[in-house]
Amino acid sequence: MGRIIAVANQKGGVGKTTTAINLSSCLSALGKRVLAIDMDPQGNMTSGLGVDKDNVEKTVYDLIIGRATVEECLCKEVFENLDLLPTNIDLSAAEIELIGVENKEFIIRDEVAKIRGNYDFVIVDCPPSLSMLTINAMTTADTVLVPIQCEYYALEGLSQLMHTIDLVKERLNPDLEMEGVVFTMYNARTNLSLQVVENVKDNLDQTIYKTIIPRNIRLAEAPSHGLPINIYDPKSSGAESYMLLAEEVIHKGEE
Template identity: 75%
Template sequence: MGRAIAVANQKGGVGKTTTAINLSASLAELGQKVLVIDLDPQGNTTSGFGLNRNELEYTVYNLILGECKVEDCMKEDVIENLSIIPSSVDLAAAEIELIGVEGREFIIKRAIDEIKDDYDFIIIDCPPSLSMLTINAMTTADTVLVPIQCEYYALEGLTQLMHTINLVKGRLNPYLELEGVVFTMYDARTNLSLQVVENVKSNLKQNIYKTIIPRNIRLAESPSHGLPINLYDPKSTGAESYRLLAEEVIKRGKEEDEWQ
């Protein structure tokens, strides 16, 4: 059974999409079969894998409205071992179009349940808001991975996100857990980055990944080339960091399976 992980943080600019793209690509590089679902209307994960959002016949928007099946909108093997259900700007309207639709919180889950066994990992990039799309991601997911930027307001909004996770767990998905927190945009030259990491660790009695993603120019450049970092610059510190994170995610999953 595939492990579904929602990458979520309602605060924008924290490295959420960067993490969704590069964690997925690193898992694929390690031989895992990965499906990426781009649930962000901005579609940056879609373009980050080199797909032109304006040339797609079907996207996750059509899937949500019941206009196509999963296989119709899926782009298979965009890189080795990795397929994607792309997004487009139309997705911004989905929220309004779903008003009054029965079971709207479970639309993605119902579609993905049919193919979940075909993948080792399903990574869902959420929009930077606590919307119906994010709730769909959380009803589909087994766990939520939260990227946190190493900056002064890092903890702001995290309480709200934890509250949303607990609400979804209580009312819609009793199996939902926090996958963990991953620090992004870490700058070893500043005391602030170090203070933020220590602050979050002392305030958050949650899973915190050992791997910390540094600020890295190559990491920032790679999306404009439509390539994940492990293909754009395999030897960069950004690529190495996401490989380490992918190894940690795989290891944590195995430990959970043994524990269960």
């Protein structure tokens, strides 16, 4: 049964989509069968995995409004062992279309349940807001992985996210757990990055992944080529870090 991890942080620009793309790809490179689900209307995960979001026939939006089955929406083997449920800007209309729909919080969960058995991991890229789409992702997920940028305001908004996770757990998905926190955009040359990491460790009663993702030019370039970092530049520090993170995620599930 696939382990479903939602990658979430309502603060934009923290490396959330970068983490969702590269964790998915590195898990698949380690021989795991992976489904990546793009729940962010910007569709950056879709294009970052080399799929043209504007020309894709069926997307998560079609799935949510009941216009397509989950099988019809799948882009199979975008890379070896890696399938994708793509998204584009159409998804931004889903919030409005779902007004008054019964059990709207569970649409994605019920659809993904049909194919979950085909995968070892399902990685969901959430939108950078606490919206109905994020709630759908969290009712589907087993755990939430939170990327945190190593910067001064890192903890801001985190308590709000934790509160949302607690609410979803209390009312909609009692099995939801916190996967943990992963630090992104770490700059070894600044004391600030180090202080942020220490500060979060002191203030957060959560699992913190040992792997820290560095600031890395290659990591920033990869999406424009539609490639995950482990394929774009496997020897870069970004690729090595995401491979280590993938191994940690696998290991955590086996504990």
